[in-house]
Amino acid sequence: MKVVVLGDGSREHTITILLSRSCISPKIYVLSSYRNPGLKKAAEDSGGQLFRCNILSPSEVKGIVDELSPDLIIIGPEEPQFHGVVDTLVDGGYAVFGATRKLAEIEKSKVFMRDLMWRFKIPGRLAFKAFTDVNEAMEYIENAGDVVIKPARQAGGKGVKVIADLQAYLSDIKSEIRREYAKKLISDVMTHYTDIDYKLLIEERVDGVEYTLMTITDGHTVLPLPLVQDHPHAFDNDLGPETGGMGSIQGPGYILPFINQQEYQESIEIIKSTLKALQTVVNDRYVGVLSGQMMLTPIWGPTVIEFYSRFGDPEVVNLLHVLDTDFLDIVEAAVSRKLASIKLKVRDDLVTVAKVVSPKGYPNNRRVAKGHPISVDEGLIRSNGCEVLYAGVELGSDGNLYTTGSRIATILCSGSNYKVVSDVANKCAELIKCIDGWDTFYRSDIGSESLVSERMRLAEAVRDVYTYRRKNNLVSIKVDWIPGRGATIYDYR
Numbered sequence: 001m002k003v004v005v006l007g008d009g010s011r012e013h014t015i016t017i018l019l020s021r022s023c024i025s026p027k028i029y030v031l032s033s034y035r036n037p038g039l040k041k042a043a044e045d046s047g048g049q050l051f052r053c054n055i056l057s058p059s060e061v062k063g064i065v066d067e068l069s070p071d072l073i074i075i076g077p078e079e080p081q082f083h084g085v086v087d088t089l090v091d092g093g094y095a096v097f098g099a100t101r102k103l104a105e106i107e108k109s110k111v112f113m114r115d116l117m118w119r120f121k122i123p124g125r126l127a128f129k130a131f132t133d134v135n136e137a138m139e140y141i142e143n144a145g146d147v148v149i150k151p152a153r154q155a156g157g158k159g160v161k162v163i164a165d166l167q168a169y170l171s172d173i174k175s176e177i178r179r180e181y182a183k184k185l186i187s188d189v190m191t192h193y194t195d196i197d198y199k200l201l202i203e204e205r206v207d208g209v210e211y212t213l214m215t216i217t218d219g220h221t222v223l224p225l226p227l228v229q230d231h232p233h234a235f236d237n238d239l240g241p242e243t244g245g246m247g248s249i250q251g252p253g254y255i256l257p258f259i260n261q262q263e264y265q266e267s268i269e270i271i272k273s274t275l276k277a278l279q280t281v282v283n284d285r286y287v288g289v290l291s292g293q294m295m296l297t298p299i300w301g302p303t304v305i306e307f308y309s310r311f312g313d314p315e316v317v318n319l320l321h322v323l324d325t326d327f328l329d330i331v332e333a334a335v336s337r338k339l340a341s342i343k344l345k346v347r348d349d350l351v352t353v354a355k356v357v358s359p360k361g362y363p364n365n366r367r368v369a370k371g372h373p374i375s376v377d378e379g380l381i382r383s384n385g386c387e388v389l390y391a392g393v394e395l396g397s398d399g400n401l402y403t404t405g406s407r408i409a410t411i412l413c414s415g416s417n418y419k420v421v422s423d424v425a426n427k428c429a430e431l432i433k434c435i436d437g438w439d440t441f442y443r444s445d446i447g448s449e450s451l452v453s454e455r456m457r458l459a460e461a462v463r464d465v466y467t468y469r470r471k472n473n474l475v476s477i478k479v480d481w482i483p484g485r486g487a488t489i490y491d492y493r
């Protein structure tokens, strides 16, 4: 059996390893924009090959796929979906695991997503306003209060600004900051995109604990995976700029220490309702991954921040140590609409911690972070029971590994409790270095006792509020009161 995996990073490296464990032993072919050493090895070990190509070009991808004539194609990242790669492959008669362009709108356009949630009254929705006109946006922003400003399109983690507005004496300054920021978003981020009309999304700000629910679907059955928590900030204690993700934790079992079984079930229901609504408006069948980036908030409990039309990276890495079902069986079942026949087995005796090692300069100054030779002591990392998933690393023509300016690699560790696992992951993260002395960094606090218990305390406080609101029929009403300016009432009915 031949399987093509499209993509470049540690998410795709994880997928290739999961595939290589299958009892079917497929030949794995990777289509990737650079020579990631992990992907290259996984492909070659299986008898397959890595091809470099422009993964956003439907015709270039189809050209290689036609030569290979694979039985199955797995799409890793979202951008090829947005560019119509899946549509072209499906039209060509291939079995593809990944959302078509119209379905992937659920991730690409945060405006489409919010609108869908309101039209179908899906729980966990937030008040929002979308703008195509800059001047109109500026006028609205003037008195917007406690909001988040986002680029209207998925921009790879660039550009979301959360501006709390709780102190009246800072209101004028904050209005100014909001206006400046909105202008910058339009000129710096949104000019790169011509595939969406909306420019800005302004949305009510919420507080709480974030988590990710990834699910696999065949358009009918939804197979929920264990919850994972991502850590998007660059530095310890959630400081620094937002990144593509600096690490994630999972377990034990399907839930997290700070998200309970009922909240997990409610999050699954949100994904199921969204899938149904999406397929209704788009009139297409969803085959692939639909993930919710969620937040447990005082207003709703489980609330949607955004959807992904793919696995999270590095969220999916955590699956490697706990998934006990043949991954290829799951994907094949999804593609052939038989997902209901899959019984997912997940180890519930383990917790997993994934930590990303990045070069200094990432994420805001990738130019200086690029081109550094690196060494990875894979042997020692493995002897600690951990795994290395390569991300922004290129195998040079001289045989050395070089940084591409993005995240270098993800270390995955597992064990019986978070503290021990996090400590081992820290030790392993030190085994990835730039040979030329350029600094690397990782988050030592991911999975630490203090961070996990802080999330538990916060979740408990949030839980108290939303359960009170539910008991007293207040879920549909939210009042924001800004001193000096009065109240804004949101009604969710």
Ligand SMILES: Nc1ncnc2c1ncn2[C@@H]1O[C@H](COP(=O)(O)OP(=O)(O)O)[C@@H](O)[C@H]1O
Pocket (backbone or CB within 6 Å): 126, 148, 150, 154, 155, 156, 157, 158, 159, 160, 162, 203, 204, 205, 206, 207, 210, 232, 242, 293, 305, 306
């Ligand atoms: N409505 C909101 N209220 C509070 N924080 C938010 C809100 N929306 C986004 N955020 C914060 O900003 C981060 C990035 O926003 P998100 O919509 O996920 O955009 P991106 O595409 O950059 O990942 C979220 O992980 C969350 O921490």
Ligand SMILES: [Mg+2]
Pocket (backbone or CB within 6 Å): 293, 306
């Ligand atoms: Mg996000």
